Amino acid sequence: MSHQIDIEKVRADFPILSRKVNGHPLVYFDNAATSQTPKVVIDAIVEYYEQYNANIHRGVHSLSQEATDAYEQARETLRAHFNAAKKEEIIFTSGTTHGINLVANGFASQLKAGDEVIVSALEHHSNIVPWQMLCEKTGAQLKVIPMTNSGELAMDAFHELLSDKTKLVFVNHVSNALGTINPIETIISEAHKKGAAVLIDGAQAAPHIKADVQALDVDFYVVSGHKMCGPTGVGVLYGKEEWLIKLPPYQGGGEMIDQVTFEKTTYAGLPHKFEAGTPNICGGIAFGKAIEYLNGLGFENIAAYEHELLTYATEQLLAVGDVMIYGTSSEKTAVISFNIEGIHPYDIGTIIDKLGIAVRTGHHCAQPIMDYYKIPGTVRASFSFYNTKEEIDAFVQAVKRAKIMLS
Structure with missing residues (x-):
């Protein structure tokens, strides 16, 4: 080749x-733990702190507007890279673990006792523990797709586990421990036939495989910047708009609100509803540069x-x-x-x-x-x-x- x-x-x-x-x-x-960072990304970090370091989405002054434009341009770069239908479906997070927890927390309001959640035997702890916590909270049951000796998922068993009680399916796109690429297209389409939502942990896949979230028809896809030649402490959660509207905010604070009174608070629209507080502005901008670098290759x-x-x-x-x-x-x-x-x-x-x-x-x-x-x-x-x-x-x-x- x-x-x-x-x-x-x-x-x-x-x-x-x-x-x-x-x-x-x-x-x-x-590299599976963290990739190295090219000069172009390092330069973007230095440039931010030397030239236009300011808080975003709030200030009328020039620096704030420059920082906001650069941050939102990075969001657009990521939207285009993953082919999300809308920019609002790209939520900046601190990384894959944050993205998974955000979704798990949101589903606490969607699940009840007797519902079932499916994960796979090939998962990283960050795609096991939040779902265990969710099941403890809601009374839902956790089911596990077994693995085979070659380090693949036993897909026959997956088909048997799926039922009308299945509400959520979570698998990684690529196993961090073994490198196995999972058949996520099949998993997504089969889960959807049962009306279940699917979250794919793309942390290990994203540096090697360009995921098209619309072609996959996936409900949620999570990645980390530091595995894609970007900085640590930044990642992205892609979520279908209909799901992101349904789920409650993960954290309360500045930026995620529309109106605040002591009687009642209303939340901001997407993506801000899930982006409480001052984000990792520089990290988001640098992540966008890293994506451009990879696409250049x-x-x-x-x-x-x-x-x-x-x-x-x-x-x-x-x-x-x-x-x-x-x-x-x-x-x-x-x-x-x-x-x-x-x-x-x-x-x-x-x-x-x-x-x-x-x-x-x-x-x-x-x-x-x-x-x-x-x-x-x-x-x-x-x-x-x-x-x-x-x-x-x-x-x-x-x-x-x-x-x-x-x-």
Whole structure:
């Protein structure tokens, strides 16, 4: 598969990639936890604080208007990227977890005892715990789509779980622990046949796959900026307008109100109803710049190149011997979750860090997956479009060295 990424040019856009860690060139393979930030995004952050730092939507003065325009332009950039029908359907949040909690909180007023909520066995804790809390609050029942040995969802079981009692279905687009791409089109259309709403956790998918929320016909889609070359502390909740109107506000405060008296308060229209208080203005603006940067590279190019890296790394790693890879779906993003027989993942991560290689070790906030495989955790190497095959070679050499030292 050919790709159109000029890797040298792209790497020059990321200042951090030229630094050393423990005397070795940094090899950053923890992209699933957070991606690195290109200069154009860093510049947007500096420019905001140096040139037009002001509160938005309120001031008549020039700085406030400039900041408001830049922030709302970023909202439009995100609307266009996810192909939402209206700008009002894009709610700025502090990240995916905030977006999920906002929806879960809203549904507390929509559910009753006996209703059913479906999640999947592949979820991150942030797409499990809020729904458990919601079920405790409302008396609804939580059902779980089981997983298979290859790290995929057991879709036959999903069809059996669906019933007229199903009110909500939540699954991630891509598993953060395994990289599996879930068949969300099927999940959304089947759930809708039962009249259930669907929330898709897009945090892991958004850096690799461009989701079209109208084509998917999804009710809610949540993402985090920091996984898409943007800053931390900002994300987006897309919600269909009809749902966002139905759900009550998540937080009370400034900006989310229309009229306030001590007798009664009326709420602002969308999107402000869900954006109480002063937002992460600079973060929102920078997130918009990050989206423009990714679209400049092209998501087809990103996917093709990352697939090349994944294929190469999988072959090289398996050649080390005694390597067990978890999550072997043919549909996956550039993530390898693995263990070496008889060695604790944490020990491998610690040794290869001494050689400048950053990977994630542990249960990746997806403990049910680790319990399924009966393991304490995995080593997770996750690749991005700015990584190279040479870095993979250095990583594999480091893993070999760790294996010798720890065996």
